[in-house]
Amino acid sequence: MIEGILSGLSTAFSIQNLLMVIAGCLIGTFIGMLPGLGPMSIIAIMIPVAIQIGDPAAALILLAGVYYGAIFGGSTSSILINAPGVAGTVATAFDGYPMARQGQAGKALTIAAIGSFSGGTIGAILLMGFAPGLATVALLFHSAEYFALMVVGLAAIAAFAGSGQVAKALMMTVLGVMLATVGESALFNAPRFTFGIYDLQSGISFITLAMALFALPEALYLVLNPKRSERGGDGGSNISNLRITRDEAKEIAPVIGRQSLQGFFIGVMPGAGATIASFLGYAVERNIAKGEDRAKFGKGSVKGLAAPETANNAACTGSFVPLLTLGIPGSGTTAILLGALIALNVAPGPRLMVDNPSIFWAVIISMYIGNVVLLILNLPLIPYIAKLLEIPRNYLIPFILFFTMMGSYIGQNNATELLLLTGMGIVATIMRMAGYPLAPMLIGFILGPLLEDNFARAMNLTDGISFMWERPMTLALLFFAIILIFLPSIRAGFARLKGDEAAQGD
Amino acid sequence: MTLERAIALIFIVVCVVYGYTAFVVMEASILPFERNLAFLPNVLPKWLSVIGVVVGLAVLIQSRAGAEGEGDPDGIDAGNLRQYNLGQTILLLALMVAYALLLRPIGFLTTTTLFIAGGAVILGERRYVLLVPVAVLAAFLIWYLVQEVLGIFLRPWPWFV
Numbered sequence: 001m002i003e004g005i006l007s008g009l010s011t012a013f014s015i016q017n018l019l020m021v022i023a024g025c026l027i028g029t030f031i032g033m034l035p036g037l038g039p040m041s042i043i044a045i046m047i048p049v050a051i052q053i054g055d056p057a058a059a060l061i062l063l064a065g066v067y068y069g070a071i072f073g074g075s076t077s078s079i080l081i082n083a084p085g086v087a088g089t090v091a092t093a094f095d096g097y098p099m100a101r102q103g104q105a106g107k108a109l110t111i112a113a114i115g116s117f118s119g120g121t122i123g124a125i126l127l128m129g130f131a132p133g134l135a136t137v138a139l140l141f142h143s144a145e146y147f148a149l150m151v152v153g154l155a156a157i158a159a160f161a162g163s164g165q166v167a168k169a170l171m172m173t174v175l176g177v178m179l180a181t182v183g184e185s186a187l188f189n190a191p192r193f194t195f196g197i198y199d200l201q202s203g204i205s206f207i208t209l210a211m212a213l214f215a216l217p218e219a220l221y222l223v224l225n226p227k228r229s230e231r232g233g234d235g236g237s238n239i240s241n242l243r244i245t246r247d248e249a250k251e252i253a254p255v256i257g258r259q260s261l262q263g264f265f266i267g268v269m270p271g272a273g274a275t276i277a278s279f280l281g282y283a284v285e286r287n288i289a290k291g292e293d294r295a296k297f298g299k300g301s302v303k304g305l306a307a308p309e310t311a312n313n314a315a316c317t318g319s320f321v322p323l324l325t326l327g328i329p330g331s332g333t334t335a336i337l338l339g340a341l342i343a344l345n346v347a348p349g350p351r352l353m354v355d356n357p358s359i360f361w362a363v364i365i366s367m368y369i370g371n372v373v374l375l376i377l378n379l380p381l382i383p384y385i386a387k388l389l390e391i392p393r394n395y396l397i398p399f400i401l402f403f404t405m406m407g408s409y410i411g412q413n414n415a416t417e418l419l420l421l422t423g424m425g426i427v428a429t430i431m432r433m434a435g436y437p438l439a440p441m442l443i444g445f446i447l448g449p450l451l452e453d454n455f456a457r458a459m460n461l462t463d464g465i466s467f468m469w470e471r472p473m474t475l476a477l478l479f480f481a482i483i484l485i486f487l488p489s490i491r492a493g494f495a496r497l498k499g500d501e502a503a504q505g506d
Numbered sequence: 507m508t509l510e511r512a513i514a515l516i517f518i519v520v521c522v523v524y525g526y527t528a529f530v531v532m533e534a535s536i537l538p539f540e541r542n543l544a545f546l547p548n549v550l551p552k553w554l555s556v557i558g559v560v561v562g563l564a565v566l567i568q569s570r571a572g573a574e575g576e577g578d579p580d581g582i583d584a585g586n587l588r589q590y591n592l593g594q595t596i597l598l599l600a601l602m603v604a605y606a607l608l609l610r611p612i613g614f615l616t617t618t619t620l621f622i623a624g625g626a627v628i629l630g631e632r633r634y635v636l637l638v639p640v641a642v643l644a645a646f647l648i649w650y651l652v653q654e655v656l657g658i659f660l661r662p663w664p665w666f667v
Contacts, residue, residue, distance in 0.1 A: 048658065052657065052658065167561055167564040167565045167568050168510075168565055170561045170564075171514065171517055171558070171561045171562055171565055174521075174554060174557055174558045174561055175517065175520075175558070177550075177554055178520075178521075178524060178551075178554050178558065181550065181551055181554070187545075187547070188547040190535075190547070192532070192547055192548075192551070193524070193527060193551075220595055220598075220599075221582060223591055223594050223595045223598060223629070224582055224587075224590040224591055224592070224595050225582055225590050225591075226591065392631075393629065394626045394629040394630055394631040395622075395626055395631070395640065397598075397625065397629055398598075398621065398622045398624075398625025398626050398629070399622065399644070401598065401602060401621075401625060402618065402621060402622060402625075405602065405605065405606075406648070406652075409609070410652065410658050410660075413658075413659070415606050415607070415609050415610050416606075418602070418605065418606030418609070419603065419606045419607075421602075422599060422602045422603055422606065426599065430509070430513070430584075431513060433509060433582050433584035434508075434509040434510040434512075434513050434584060435510060436510075436513065451550075452550045455545070455549075455550060456545040456549075459544045459545040459549070460543075460544050460545055462544075463544045464544055
């Protein structure tokens with residue numbers, strides 16, 4: 001392991017990779033600030049660039065830098081104009097925007113940056129501790145267990161979608177896996193489900209799907225409802241004083257400590273990403289706070305700002321655990337990263353640490369560097385970067401649409417891809433209007449081929465599906481997946497029962 | 507019928523077509539010697555189509571039980587689209603289709619300039635003196651970055667140049 005860390009250190013500190021971290025964080029901050037482009041869209045746009053680099057370590061470092069840069073940029077626009085660029089930073093606006101309106105925009109940005117830095121750094125330390133252990137266990141897994149593990153991952157993503165949403169999320173997951181079966185695959189000699197359409201033979205590109213599911217609907221929402229991009233007042237004009245007092249530092253220190261841990265573990269769970277971590281972090285801290293402190297929440301409390309900011313960055317780091325050790329993405333963003341890794345000929349999973357230790361450790365070490373970059377490079381630049389928020393909507397939206405199209409075009413160099421993007425984007429927008437979650441579909445799509453691969457191998461080994469009950473570990477995992485799916489409705493049932501009793505008792 | 511249930515119904519139809527392809531069409535194309543293999547191209551699709559129909563039905567039933575769907579919490583009331591900028595949205599989508607169709611024949615620079623300028627005009631921009639230089643400059647800058655810096659080929663000019 002020490003050897004791996006050392007080779008990772010030398011990889012991460014090469015000039016090229018340091019530049020990648022800095023570039024990634026800056027690009028992420030810039031774009032993450034704009035409404036309509038979340039981390040998923042930004043990473044999807046950057047993938048052709050990353051593939052062009054060719055070196056998988058550098059590419060992954062760039063994309064990871066873009067990821068935290070985007071989260072940081074999202075919090076900046078939440079604080080300054082009450083328009084979160086990213087879902088994970090909605091909770092940041094609860095207290096950040098009131099602070100900005102009280103003329104404390106600079107202070108709010110500093111607290112956000114410190115929270116992000118601590119959350120990300122503590123997360124990276126935990127990742128270093130957890131990932132190797134988990135990877136060692138995962139090395140014992142067979143294709144049967146892998147298959148079961150992916151079923152668990154997909155089930156968990158659906159289960160975390162929220163009450164009443166589980167069936168819908170499952171439906172989206174199934175649809176994603178179905179889309180993944182379109183076209184040729186490595187397993188068989190003939191294309192499937194192309195319905196005679198030549199352009200479908202190579203399958204649907206995952207970047208196109210990612211753009212159609214996230215970037216395009218968000219942009220269309222901005223067009224449909226201009227209120228979404230409306231700015232609340234001008235909090236951004238006064239970013240002069242970036243300092244915080246000693247008392248404030250004392251106040252937020254325990255919050256940051258707690259939320260780094262909580263955020264990280266929420267991030268590790270599949271399906272629960274930065275968004276859930278930040279809302280939960282905010283709620284927990286508000287419940288812990290007492291008296292006057294609690295009353296301040298929502299009116300510019302430093303604790304209320306530090307909590308979601310720390311939690312969302314810790315969760316971002318946490319979500320790398322299942323990706324790097326099991327090869328299973330827990331969120332839409334890490335699913336896109338997985339797609340990028342596969343395109344770069346790197347198979348994430350427990351073998352990654354053994355076969356490519358320098359990639360594995362370089363990514364983790366670059367997370368520390370990335371957090372330092374965000375703190376010392378981005379923070380002083382914020383007043384200048386914030387100028388970007390003044391781009392008029394009339395120009396911003398055509399550019400967002402254009403970058404969405406470029407993302408899917410550059411990868412394939414095929415104009416049909418753009419028609420596919422527009423068509424799927426319209427369908428995705430309608431599904432989003434009806435309240436269907438879209439992230440499970442992308443995760444299903446990316447895990448689909450891996451799922452089928454392991455399913456096929458397990459079936460070939462046991463000559464049928466008997467592996468599902470003959471291997472105890474597989475059986476346990478599949479059972480766990482079923483529990484996950486039914487847990488929300490069982491709990492809701494119990495709650496209803498209790499509610500009835502209480503009503504009768506009264 | 508709510509939009510939510512309509513989508514679930516369409517999904518079930520898609521699953522049935524998908525399942526028919528897996529169970530009937532693909533089954534017929536399996537060669538005799540392949541029949542002994544444990545895993546065939548239509549194994550996973552068969553499972554998927556069955557699971558898909560079950561899940562789709564679950565959504566249909568649940569949305570009836572839950573009566574009013576919550577819909578998208580942060581956004582748009584699908585039942586009343588007229589209150590939004592529907593016209594602009596449709597025009598922008600049409601512009602995207604036009605971009606896709608024209609990109610190859612008339613080249614990256616012209617289409618991109620037209621797309622950005624056209625998009626801004628659709629959204630209500632009328633300061634043409636500002637608009638045209640911005641669109642032209644952006645198109646050139648992006649082309650330069652993609653082609654020269656990243657080395658990804660984009661045909662810049664129309665087919666006759």
